[in-house]
Amino acid sequence: xxxxxxxxxxxxxxxxxxxxxxxxxxxxxxxxxxxxxxxxxxxxxxxxxxxxxxxxxxxxxxxxxxxxxxxxxxxxxxxxxxxxxxxxxxxxxxxxxxxxxxxxxxxxxxxxxxxxxxxxxxxxxxxxxxxxxxxxxxxxxxxxxxxxxxxxxxxxxxxxxxxxxxxxxxxxxxxxxxxxxxxxxxxxxxxxxxxxxxxxxxxxxxxxxxxxxxxxxxxxxxxxxxxxxxxxxxxxxxxxxxxxxxxxxxxxxxxxxxxxxxxxxxxxxxxxxxxxxxxxxxxxxxxxxxxxxxxxxxxxxxxxxxxxxxxxxxxxxxxxxxxxxxxxxxxxxxxxxxxxxxxxxxxxxxxxxxxxxxx
Numbered sequence: 001x002x003x004x005x006x007x008x009x010x011x012x013x014x015x016x017x018x019x020x021x022x023x024x025x026x027x028x029x030x031x032x033x034x035x036x037x038x039x040x041x042x043x044x045x046x047x048x049x050x051x052x053x054x055x056x057x058x059x060x061x062x063x064x065x066x067x068x069x070x071x072x073x074x075x076x077x078x079x080x081x082x083x084x085x086x087x088x089x090x091x092x093x094x095x096x097x098x099x100x101x102x103x104x105x106x107x108x109x110x111x112x113x114x115x116x117x118x119x120x121x122x123x124x125x126x127x128x129x130x131x132x133x134x135x136x137x138x139x140x141x142x143x144x145x146x147x148x149x150x151x152x153x154x155x156x157x158x159x160x161x162x163x164x165x166x167x168x169x170x171x172x173x174x175x176x177x178x179x180x181x182x183x184x185x186x187x188x189x190x191x192x193x194x195x196x197x198x199x200x201x202x203x204x205x206x207x208x209x210x211x212x213x214x215x216x217x218x219x220x221x222x223x224x225x226x227x228x229x230x231x232x233x234x235x236x237x238x239x240x241x242x243x244x245x246x247x248x249x250x251x252x253x254x255x256x257x258x259x260x261x262x263x264x265x266x267x268x269x270x271x272x273x274x275x276x277x278x279x280x281x282x283x284x285x286x287x288x289x290x291x292x293x294x295x296x297x298x299x300x301x302x303x304x305x306x307x308x309x310x311x312x313x314x315x316x317x318x319x320x321x322x323x324x325x326x327x328x329x330x331x332x333x334x335x336x337x338x339x340x341x342x343x344x345x346x347x348x349x350x351x352x353x354x355x356x357x358x359x
Contacts, residue, residue, distance in 0.1 A: 003188065004146045006274045007134075012281020012312055014153050016130045016351045019123060022080040022249055028119050029057065030072040056111040063099065081287050084112060084250040092252060113248055117196055120155050134355035135161040141358070148188035148270050152282065152291070154196050154246045162187050171195075172266040173259045176206040176237075190267045192260070192291070194246040200257060201235040201242050207259050208235075208242065251287050264290075271298035271306075278359070280311045280351045284333045292337065305340035311347055311354045 011021050020028050033054070061067040064086070065078055087109050096102050135158075138144040144167065151158055162169040170186035197210040233242045247253050247260065255261065271277070271294055284292070299305050312330065331346045338344050347359055 002146055003148045003270050003273060004275045005143065005278065006148050006150060006270060006276070007278045007280060008282060009149060009151045009153060009158060009280055010282025010312075011153060012283070012314075013131070013351045014155050014157055015281060016355075017157055019120060019153070019155055019157070023077065025080070025115060025119055026061070026077040026083075027072065028123075029115055030061075030067075030069060032119075033058065034069050034072075053111045053114045056108050057115055060108045060111070064097075080112075080249045081251060084109065084248050085252065087112075088250050088252040088254075109248075113244065113246055116154060116246065116248070117244060120196060130352050130355040131157045131161045135164070137355065137358060139164075139167070144187055148190065148274070150267055150270075151189060151191045151195075152193050152288075153191075154194060156195060156197050158189060159195070159197065162189060171209075172263050173207060175209040176201075176204070178209045188266075188270065190263050190270070192247070192263055192267055193249075194244075194257075194260065196244070196246070198245040198259075199233060199242040200245045200259065201238065201240050203238045203240040204235055205258065206235075206237070207245070249287060253287075253290060255290065264294075268294055268297060271295065272301045274306060276307045276309065278309045278311060278354070279334075280354060283312060283330050284337070295337070299339060305338045305343040307343055307345070308334070308338065309345045309347055309359055310334055311349045311351055311359070313348055313350045 011019070015021055058068070060083075061072075064083075067075055067077065087105050090096060090105050091102070091109065094102065096105060100108070135144065138147055149158055149162075159169050167185055167187055168181050169189040170181045170183075172188060172190050174180060199208040199210065200206075201208070234240065235242050245257060245260070247255055255264065310331075334344050334346065335341050345359075347354075349359065
């Protein structure tokens, strides 16, 4: 494996292609619930399972946060870390809340994961402009095969872009329904937090990759995989209900899935060996200590700080003062973490700019 460059894709990179940020998912959900036109259209397609998932989410926001369809536009939503954090801690401690049993808590946790998959699935169909530009630029420059991607997102924007003539993504793990990719034609894509197009059977201990055949060949798609969040899909081998594979954004990250562990170890390896690391649309949040852990392991193993380029400037510049304050705070977070501050380059570029012309 001759990996020289690593591109890390955070939520800001997907935001460039119209994906909602975590803090926007809740607002998006309530807007869809209160839209009569969308509700009438979607009600024809909704299964009882989907309706039940949505009901659990609505009740959770009312009971825990005092948010409902009448006041959601006037209040500030809790963060995803806060919502899932209180539920995860109760789950880990085997405790419950008044009116919410342990079983209820587990159901709400799953419903919130469903929320992520459902909205990303609906928002990101065919929208991958800047990811496409990035991959095409790297291919034109002859750098694609020497580049590995580490995606911290569940969406498959980058996955679809890597399904191109002469290339395809190598997720670093084996799938029961798909052959291991040809090393000469593959681009390493490590998704530490899981992906919308993966399903896991806890009985067979196997992963399934969701594929959709199109005229141009086999193309990875959200459709089908995202539905697994709210529609039961059973393993074809043992008939066990399969589970979607995502590690939700919370302080108490559950990373016991053996395939996620394998991906984590491969990310550890490539980070130690790469010459340059480009961090795109990622603000180094405190909840992601496992990512900081990988960076620090790589830095200590190498004996020096790798060349790090931070690409995380919002493109719109709508609130320059607030944007500047956030940039300074974020820059301090990166600078204080790494030993050699001169190796950390805060570029001032947006992901859109980096995709088109690089650094």
